Amino acid sequence: MYSNGLVGPDEGTFNRRFFMDGGSTGGAGGGSGDDVDVSDPQRKKKRYHRHTARQIQELEAMFKECPHPDEKQRMQLSKDLGLEPRQIKFWFQNRRTQMKAQHERADNSSLRAENDKIRCENIVIRETLKNVICPSCGGPPIGEDMYFDEQKLRMENARLKEELDRVSSIAAKYIGRPASQLRPIQQMPISPLDLTVGSFGGQGNIGPPSLDLDLLPGSSSMAAIPPLQTTCITEMEKSLMAQIAASAMDELIRLLQTDEPLWMKSATDGRDVLNLDSYERIFPRQGRLKNPDIQVEASRASDMVIMNGLALVDMFMDSSKWMELFPTIVSNSRTIEVLASGMAGTHGGSLQMMYEELQVLSPLVSTREFYFLRYCQQIEQGLWAIVDVSFDFPSMNQFVPPPRSQRLPSGCLIQDMPNGYSKVTWVEHVEIEEKSPTHQIYRELIHSGMAFGAHRWLATLQRMCERFACLMVSSTSTRDIGGVIPSADGRRSMMKLAQRMINSFSSSISASNGHRWTTPSGLNDVGVRVSVHKSTEPGQPNGVVLSAATSLWLPVSPQNVFNFFRDERTRSQWDVLSNGNSVQEVAHIANGQHPGNCISVLRALNASQNNMLILQESCTDSSGSLVVYAPVDLPAMNIAMSGGDPSYIPLLPSGFTISPDGRSDLTTGGGASTSSSNSRSGGSLITVAFQILVSSLPSAKLNMESVATVNNLISTTVQQIKAALNCPGA
Numbered sequence: 001m002y003s004n005g006l007v008g009p010d011e012g013t014f015n016r017r018f019f020m021d022g023g024s025t026g027g028a029g030g031g032s033g034d035d036v037d038v039s040d041p042q043r044k045k046k047r048y049h050r051h052t053a054r055q056i057q058e059l060e061a062m063f064k065e066c067p068h069p070d071e072k073q074r075m076q077l078s079k080d081l082g083l084e085p086r087q088i089k090f091w092f093q094n095r096r097t098q099m100k101a102q103h104e105r106a107d108n109s110s111l112r113a114e115n116d117k118i119r120c121e122n123i124v125i126r127e128t129l130k131n132v133i134c135p136s137c138g139g140p141p142i143g144e145d146m147y148f149d150e151q152k153l154r155m156e157n158a159r160l161k162e163e164l165d166r167v168s169s170i171a172a173k174y175i176g177r178p179a180s181q182l183r184p185i186q187q188m189p190i191s192p193l194d195l196t197v198g199s200f201g202g203q204g205n206i207g208p209p210s211l212d213l214d215l216l217p218g219s220s221s222m223a224a225i226p227p228l229q230t231t232c233i234t235e236m237e238k239s240l241m242a243q244i245a246a247s248a249m250d251e252l253i254r255l256l257q258t259d260e261p262l263w264m265k266s267a268t269d270g271r272d273v274l275n276l277d278s279y280e281r282i283f284p285r286q287g288r289l290k291n292p293d294i295q296v297e298a299s300r301a302s303d304m305v306i307m308n309g310l311a312l313v314d315m316f317m318d319s320s321k322w323m324e325l326f327p328t329i330v331s332n333s334r335t336i337e338v339l340a341s342g343m344a345g346t347h348g349g350s351l352q353m354m355y356e357e358l359q360v361l362s363p364l365v366s367t368r369e370f371y372f373l374r375y376c377q378q379i380e381q382g383l384w385a386i387v388d389v390s391f392d393f394p395s396m397n398q399f400v401p402p403p404r405s406q407r408l409p410s411g412c413l414i415q416d417m418p419n420g421y422s423k424v425t426w427v428e429h430v431e432i433e434e435k436s437p438t439h440q441i442y443r444e445l446i447h448s449g450m451a452f453g454a455h456r457w458l459a460t461l462q463r464m465c466e467r468f469a470c471l472m473v474s475s476t477s478t479r480d481i482g483g484v485i486p487s488a489d490g491r492r493s494m495m496k497l498a499q500r501m502i503n504s505f506s507s508s509i510s511a512s513n514g515h516r517w518t519t520p521s522g523l524n525d526v527g528v529r530v531s532v533h534k535s536t537e538p539g540q541p542n543g544v545v546l547s548a549a550t551s552l553w554l555p556v557s558p559q560n561v562f563n564f565f566r567d568e569r570t571r572s573q574w575d576v577l578s579n580g581n582s583v584q585e586v587a588h589i590a591n592g593q594h595p596g597n598c599i600s601v602l603r604a605l606n607a608s609q610n611n612m613l614i615l616q617e618s619c620t621d622s623s624g625s626l627v628v629y630a631p632v633d634l635p636a637m638n639i640a641m642s643g644g645d646p647s648y649i650p651l652l653p654s655g656f657t658i659s660p661d662g663r664s665d666l667t668t669g670g671g672a673s674t675s676s677s678n679s680r681s682g683g684s685l686i687t688v689a690f691q692i693l694v695s696s697l698p699s700a701k702l703n704m705e706s707v708a709t710v711n712n713l714i715s716t717t718v719q720q721i722k723a724a725l726n727c728p729g730a
Contacts, residue, residue, distance in 0.1 A: 051091075055081045059088075063095050068343075115164060122156050155538045155647055233353075238339055241391060245351055245375035248389035248409040251283055255300070255427050256385075256413050263300060268448075271455055274298030274429065295432045298408075299453040302425040307465040309416040310346070312424070313384050316412075317347050317376055319354060325464055327503045328626065328657075329457065331367060331510045332357040339373075348378030353391075359510045360451050361626075361657040362551045362687045363529045364439040367512050368405045368432065368452065382416035406431045424461065428454040441553045441685060445662030456623040463621040466592040471495050489643030491589055497646035498599045498617040500539060505628045505653040509549045509689045527551075528711045535693070541650045543696040548710045549689035552718060556725050558658045558684045562625040564725060565656050566596060566618040573724040576716050581605055583614065587641070596620045601637065602629075613637050615651075628655035657687040688714055688721075 051059070058081055062069065069077070074088045081088075255262065261278040265271070276296060305312070315321040319333040333356040342350030351373065358368045372390045379385055390407040408429040415423045430452070438446050445451045471492055528550045535545045554561065564570055568583045575583075587601035602614040615637070616629035630653040632640075640646045661683045690713060694706050722728045 055083065059091055063092065067096055115160070118156065118160055122160065158538050233337065241339060241373055242351065244389060244391055245373050245387065249375055249377055249385060249387045251409040252387040252411050252427060253385060256425055272300035273449065293433055295434065297432065297449040297453060298429040299449050299455060300427050301454040301458045303458055303462060304417065304421050305424055305462050305465045306421055306469050308420050309382060309384060309414045309422045312414050312422055313347050313376060313386065316386055317350055317352065326460055327506050328361060329358055329460060330356055331359040331507060331512050342376060346378045347376045350376045357512060358452060359512065361506060361509055362442065363509055363511050363549050364551050365442050365446065365511055366436065367510060370405055370407050372407045384414045385411065387411040424458060426454040426458045428452065428457060441551065445659065445685060448662045450660065450662050459621040459623040463592060463597065463619060470591040487643055490641045493640045493643050493646050494589055494599060495591060497640050497649060498615060501615060501630050501651050501653045502617060502626065502628055504651055505655055508547045508691055509687060528714050530707055530710065539647055539650060541652060541693045544694050545652065546692045546694050546706065546710055547689065548714055549687055550714055550718065551685060551687045553661060553683055553685055554725060555683045555727055557682055558625060558660055561658045561684045561686060562596060562620055562627065565627040568602060570724065574717055574720045576713055578604055594620055624657065624659035626655065626657055628653050630654070652691040652693055654690040659685045661685050688717055690714060
């Protein structure tokens with residue numbers, strides 16, 4: 001018997017209830033089309049029953065109190081009103097449908113009015129900025145109020161586009177045309193923003209010769225997903241998807257509640273790993289062929305997280321919140337179509353078709369793409385199960401090729417616990433056909449299942465839930481900038497700014513299909529990979545941004561490497577751009593129980609640019625660590641510290657990712673490397689990444705000198721890190 005309350009002879013019954021309930025398409029007024037005259041066997045005809053005024057009045061009164069009456073309430077209404085229970089059920093179904101349509105029409109009208117209002121405000125701001133002249137130089141005035149004007153315009157344009165997309169999708173339901181035919185295709189030009197934040201060596205204008213690199217229209221975080229025409233899904237396919245989702249839920253429940261013989265303990269780290277022989281006997285699949293090129297990864301983990309169950313379910317069922325919850329794992333996510341919206345407020349019975357791209361933070365590891373169904377079922381009060389399962393969409397293969405990665409029934413069980421906690425049990429089960437051989441330094445980590453396994457998902461979830469909990473705490477920092485202690489709003493603003501920095505950094509080093517890395521030849525042997533893209537997204541300097549990254553292995557434990565990078569006293573040993581100057585932490589915000597999970601504001605001592613500060617976030621859990629930082633000038637930092645909107649502050653983050661190497665921990669790291677394989681046990685995989693604004697002109701070309709400069713910067717940084725950690729020969 002399952003310890004969390006799953007009882008009964010048929011554990012799959014609750015999964016099939018949703019798909020077997022009927023419905024009615026009649027109106028919600030006085031008519032109900034459920035009575036059929038069968039007196040003439042040759043001629044069956046619908047006999048519509050019109051409710052009396054009293055019946056409608058009683059039904060409407062009940063609907064206001066309880067739009068979803070249970071069976072007992074429907075039986076009582078049936079006795080009071082002299083109607084069949086089936087008529088009562090269909091009346092409430094029709095009334096809910098009518099109410100939903102009314103709300104959608106009201107939203108449509110409201111959104112159109114808001115859209116027009118924002119567009120008018122945007123035009124007024126543009127015209128005002130054109131006429132502002134500085135009396136001393138004849139150009140636009142430069143002050144703290146004008147600092148973010150163009151960033152605000154870009155944010156307004158992005159917001160306008162989102163609102164227009166939403167209005168178009170709603171309007172398409174009533175007009176009957178695809179949403180793409182309702183959108184205007186013209187876009188207002190965006191003027192370049194010349195910012196020096198994150199630039200290196202003053203190389204603002206780069207002349208020929210240019211380096212032939214693909215110039216992407218945006219960063220990899222917004223890599224384009226092939227357009228999918230969701231209307232091509234047939235009713236037969238939707239019915240098949242529902243059956244597959246219900247079957248996958250049955251399998252997931254058994255995987256969650258069964259130990260041996262399905263699960264066994266890993267001999268290296270004690271993790272729960274799937275016994276594949278037992279799995280194939282219990283869950284045989286017809287037509288399954290053994291493929292030596294397919295790698296199977298299956299793991300299970302369970303632990304407590306500081307977030308209530310319904311909040312977790314809400315984030316899991318929203319693709320945008322899903323990315324926000326796992327920024328270091330999910331590089332891209334999208335809901336393709338909602339097949340069933342489920343119960344309002346609980347998501348029970350919700351079924352969605354989704355896309356996601358998963359990553360390891362290194363340019364050496366290919367991302368994994370999945371098209372899958374996500375089905376949520378509320379088992380009982382305070383207990384949810386969410387299952388993901390891949391499905392081959394034949395009608396979509398004309399738009400996208402079938403993915404090589406397949407997600408077998410995977411997901412989690414979420415149980416509410418006291419004091420705002422939840423117990424989460426996670427199962428991850430995938431089949432991967434590798435497009436190319438995994439780089440040798442990441443081979444152990446990937447093939448062990450640690451890179452994408454349940455343990456990493458759950459460890460990241462625990463850390464992010466702690467971070468969200470700290471975001472809601474009203475206490476303030478005791479360390480300040482210029483004698484001003486940040487308020488609770490300032491603290492939250494700083495945490496939001498740091499979270500955007502982490503998201504931007506994670507996307508900048510992803511090996512996504514939309515992020516094309518190039519390895520320059522003839523420079524040195526460190527293996528630096530570079531990519532370049534146009535930065536046009538809100539919150540980034542406008543222009544051409546060069547991303548450069550390299551990954552390496554060191555015979556030092558991940559914890560020691562993490563402590564080395566986050567210690568401001570040792571920063572001068574690896575930070576080439578500090579020119580040997582030490583730094584001082586002038587603000588500190590904790591965002592987790594571990595002392596390494598924090599946000600810091602650093603100031604360089606004896607530096608020529610005293611108006612430039614460094615925003616840094618460090619975070620760690622059992623699956624790995626991050627140390628990410630970005631230069632921010634003093635006026636922008638003061639706005640964030642005072643609780644202003646941090647969305648307009650431009651960031652170009654750089655930093656380090658640290659993860660275990662996937663080998664069994666036979667020795668402790670920290671000394672010089674040797675040639676024996678055991679000496680590499682317990683070592684670290686480190687990715688060093690920089691982002692540099694090479695030109696504020698989006699049309700600028702990149703020359704070989706700029707690439708050589710950043711290549712040299714990373715090479716020098718790597719050598720200094722090795723020397724400081726006493727492993728120069730690694």
